[in-house]
Amino acid sequence: MPRSNSAELITLRVNIVKELRSKWKRERERNPYINEHFGGFVNELLHEILEKDEFLKHYAPFLSEEGCTRDTLYIKDSKENKVTEIHFNEEKLRCSLCQSSTCFHVQFAMATPRVAKLNIRNQQADQEIEVDGQQVRKLTNNKRRKSTISRK
Ligand SMILES: [Zn+2]
Structure with a gap:
C-alpha cells in the first residue's frame, strides 16, 4: 500500500483495530461525511481527541486531571486550590467537593477520556x-x- 512521505507506520493492537473498524462502519452507515478510508478515519478520530484536549484547556483552564484509581477520578481546581474526587455512583457522576452531579467539575470529568474507566x-x-x-x-x-x- 503506498504511503505518503509524511506518514509514519505505527502498530495498533488487534482488538483496538477491530473496535475501530466496527465504529467506522457504524458511523459510515449514519453519516456520509465520515472518511471513506479506514486510516483517514482513525487519523481524524485521534486529531479530534487532541483538539478536545485543547478545547478543555480554554474552557476550564483552572481544572486539570490529577489521576485516577479504580473508582475515583481526581480533578484539581486551582481556583479553589482543592482536589475533588469524582465517583460513579448509581449511574451518575458525583463531585465530592460540591456534593453535586451537575457542577463544573462533573462537566469537566465527562469530557475526559478517563471518565469511561x-x-x-x-x-x-x-x-x-x-x-x-x-x-x-x-x-x-x-x-x-x-x-x-x-x-x-
Ligand atoms: Zn464540583
Missing part, C-alpha cells in the same frame, strides 16, 4: 472474576462491600 474497568474486572470462578467472586464481593461501607 470509572465504570468499564469495574465491569471488566467482574468478567475476569467470572472466568476465575465463583469462589473468587464471593471473596471480591465481600471486599467490595467493605470498601463501599468505609467510603461513606
Whole structure:
C-alpha cells in the first residue's frame, strides 16, 4: 500500500483495530461525511481527541486531571486550590467537593477520556472474576462491600 512521505507506520493492537473498524462502519452507515478510508478515519478520530484536549484547556483552564484509581477520578481546581474526587455512583457522576452531579467539575470529568474507566474497568474486572470462578467472586464481593461501607 503506498504511503505518503509524511506518514509514519505505527502498530495498533488487534482488538483496538477491530473496535475501530466496527465504529467506522457504524458511523459510515449514519453519516456520509465520515472518511471513506479506514486510516483517514482513525487519523481524524485521534486529531479530534487532541483538539478536545485543547478545547478543555480554554474552557476550564483552572481544572486539570490529577489521576485516577479504580473508582475515583481526581480533578484539581486551582481556583479553589482543592482536589475533588469524582465517583460513579448509581449511574451518575458525583463531585465530592460540591456534593453535586451537575457542577463544573462533573462537566469537566465527562469530557475526559478517563471518565469511561470509572465504570468499564469495574465491569471488566467482574468478567475476569467470572472466568476465575465463583469462589473468587464471593471473596471480591465481600471486599467490595467493605470498601463501599468505609467510603461513606
Ligand atoms: Zn464540583
